[in-house]
Amino acid sequence: MKTASTKTKVLTANRLTDGIAVWLGANGEWTTSLKEAFLARHDDAVAAIEAAGQQALDDNRVVDVNVIEVEETEAGPRPFRLRERIRSDGPTIDYAPAFTAGVSHAA
Amino acid sequence: MTVIWTQDGIVEDDPWSQPESEGGPKLLPLAEALDHAQDNAPFGVVLQPADDVRALAPILERVAIVALTFPAFSDGRAFSQAMLLRERLGYQGEMRAVGTVLLDQVPLMLRTGFDSFEVEHAPTIKRLAEKRLPGIDLHYQPAADETRAGPGYSWRRTAMLNG
C-alpha cells in the first residue's frame, strides 16, 4: 500500500555477537531500547535508515535487519505488529524468575 | 575469479574451463553426451541434479570428466549422484563439483568422491590454497573416499592422512 509510507517507521535488527534485538537510534548507534529509536516520518528518512541498515549488515554488526511500522504514543513508539511489540518488550510471560529477580535486585 | 582446486592445489590451465572458442574440450549435458559417445574426441559430461547418473553407465569408459552441479548450497542431490557414480558405476575418472561450492562442504564432497572443485569465493580459494580444510578426520560411516577402518565398530572410518 502506498499510503503505508506515511506511517512512522523505525529500523530494527539483532546484534551479530549476541543476537539481542536492537533499534537504530537517532545518533546512528544501535540501541536496545525501542524508545530511543530514530523515528523515520517521511520517505527520505526511511531511505536513510534502510541505507544505514544495509551498511550495518555489510559491516557484520547486525543481522536480520527490518524496517517496521510504529504508532507514536505518549509512552513512545509502539509497533503495529504483536511480534515487534514482543521483540521490544520481551516475552509476555514470567519466563525466568531467578534471572528477573536478580536484575530487579541489582537495579 | 573462478579457479579449479584439487588436493594437489590450484590447477593451472585446466582444459575443461577453457572457453570452447579457444579450442577447449567440451563438457556436454547428459543427452548430448549420450549422442556423442561414438565420437573420438575426448569429452566430459556436466550433469544437473535431476539427471539420472545411471544413464551414463554404457558410455562411462569414454568420459574424461564428470561435473556435478550444485545449483545452491542447499541442493545436496549431487552428493548422492557422486556416491552412485563412484560406488555403483565404478567411475574412476575426474569428478568435479561445479556451481555453489562452499568451503565447509568441500570435506563432504571429498568423502563422496569429488576430486576437483570449481570455486569462486575468494576467502574459500585462499583457505583451499593453504590446505586449511574445515573437515573432521574421523567418520561414522563409510563413503567413497579412501579411509582406514575406524576403531570400535564396523561403520567407523578414519582419514588416510590429514588433508
Add this chain to the structure above:
Amino acid sequence: MYRYDEFDHAFVAARVSQFRDQVERRLTGEISEDAFKPLRLMNGVYLQLHAYMLRVAVPYGTLDSRQMRKLAHIARTYDRGYGHFTTRQNIQYNWPKLSDIPAILEELAEVEMHAIQTSGNCIRNVTADHFAGAAADEVADPRPYAEILRQWSSVHPEFSFLPRKFKIAVTAAERDRAAIQTHDIGLQLKKNDQGELGFAVWIGGGQGRTPILAKKVRDFLPEADLLSYVTAIMRVYNLHGRRDNKYKARIKILVHETGVEQLSAEIEAEWQHLKDGELKLPEADIAAINAYFEPPKLAPRAEGWGELAAWKKSDPGFADWVGRNVAPHRHPDYAMVTISLKPIGGIPGDASAAQMDAVARLAEEFAHDEIRVTHEQNLVLPHVALADLEPLYRALLADGLATANAGLITDIIACPGLDYCALANARSIPVAQEISNRFGDPARQAEIGDLKIKISGCINACGHHHVGHIGILGVEKKGAELYQISLGGSGDENASIGQITGRGFEPHQITDAIETIVDTYLAQRSSTEETFIECYRRIGADPFKAALYSSEAEAA
C-alpha cells in the same frame, strides 16, 4: 547408557573446533549471514526474536546426573538460569551469545553431549520411547539402535543437505510412546517367529502444514540391515524429494505423490545394491552397543509394597501423584516416575537450573543415575524402587516438581510460540497457562481423566497440535492472534490426525472454548471409564461443533 570412547571424544572435539572456526569466520566478516546460517543451523543455533537460541541434543532422551548438572551449569553461566525441554527430547537455551557458543559446546563435550544436527536439513536427533529399558511391554531396549543411527548419521557426507529435515524415531513396544507414525522414518523393534530381532519400518509420517501418518514399507527388517536399509531410503529421498517448495519437501510428500508401492519398490531396488555391503551390521557390534545399555542391577526391594500402601493411605497428595505419575516397571519392586514440567499455570517444558540440579541429585540418590526427557516435555526417572517413592516425592515437592498431572488436561505440550520464536504467528505459552489455571483443580482434572492438549504457535506444528486429542493452532489474522481447534488427533499406536472444528477463537475466547469441549465430553461420555479420545471416536465431531458454535448461530 552409552559412553563415549576415544573416537567419539575426538570426533566431538573436532566438531567443536570446526564450529569455533565457523563462528570466528562469521564474527570477522569472512562469511556472510547467508553462508553462515546453514552452518549454524546444522549445529543447533537459531536466531530467534530476542536472541540466538541453542538446541542441545539429548540422544533418544537419555541423560545421567552429570549431564543434567552440566545443563544446569550452562543455564546459569551462559543463559538466564533456565532451559526448555522440547518435543524432540532436546533442550533449548533462549539467550546464549553467539560468541559464547563455542565455549558452551566445549563444556557439553566434557559430559559427552553436543548440538550436532539439532537443526538443518539433515538427519536430526534420533528419538525413542522415554520408558525404553524399563518398560514391561518392550521386546528389547530400542536405544542401542538409536545410538547406532546417531553415530552413523553424524556429519553424514551424503545426507547433510537433504530437501528438508529428517526425523527418525524408534520404539520397541506395541504401545507407541515415541509417536513413530508421525516421523519421516518410524522403526518398531520386534521379534519374528524365530525370535530374531528386526524392525517394522514406516516412512513418510510428519506434521507441519500437511500432516500425514507414516506408511509401513517393511514388516520385518532384520536388525543387521538397519543402516543399509535406512541408507537406501535416504538416498532415494535425497535424489527425488521435492526441492521447489519447502512445504512439499519432506519425505511424506514424496511418499504421497509417488505412491507408497512405487517408492517402496525404488527403495528395495536401491537396497539390493547395499544390503550385503559394508553397512551390514556385524552381530558383535550390535552386541557391543547393547552392552552399554545393560539395565542397572536392581536389588529386590519387596518392602516397598507394604510401605507404599501405608504412605498412600496417610497422604492423599502422595496417592494422587503415584496414581498419575508413577507407572509399573518390569521389575515388580520398582517403578518409572514421571517428573512433570507442567506446574499449574507454568511454562510447559521449562526447568530452572535449580530444578535441573535437583533432578540430577534425585536421580543419583533414588534412580540409578538415569534420567529421560519425554517428547511430552516432561522428565522421567526410569528405575525407582517403590520403597523410595515417598522420600522422592517429598524432595520433588520441595522443588516444585511434584505436580500430579501426567497425561491429564494440564499436562499440555506447547511450543515456545511468539514469545520467543521467529517463525511463530501467535503465542502458545500464555494459552497453555490459562488452560492450566482454569483446569488446575486436582479433583476436576481427575474427573476429566486422560486428555492430551497440544498447542502450536504456527503451522510448523512443533507443538504437535495435529495429534492432540485437542489441538490448538495459533495463526495471525488481520494482525491479531487467532486459535483454531482440532479434535481427535492421537500420536500413539492408534495414530490419527485431528480435524479442525471450524472458525478460530480469539485469545480471550480460547479457554472458554476448551471448557465447552470438555463439558461436552463429560456430558456425552458413556461412563467415567470412557476417555475423551474414545468418546470422540464414538460420537464424532458434531456434538462438539454444535456446542462450540450453536450459541453463536442463535445469536446471529
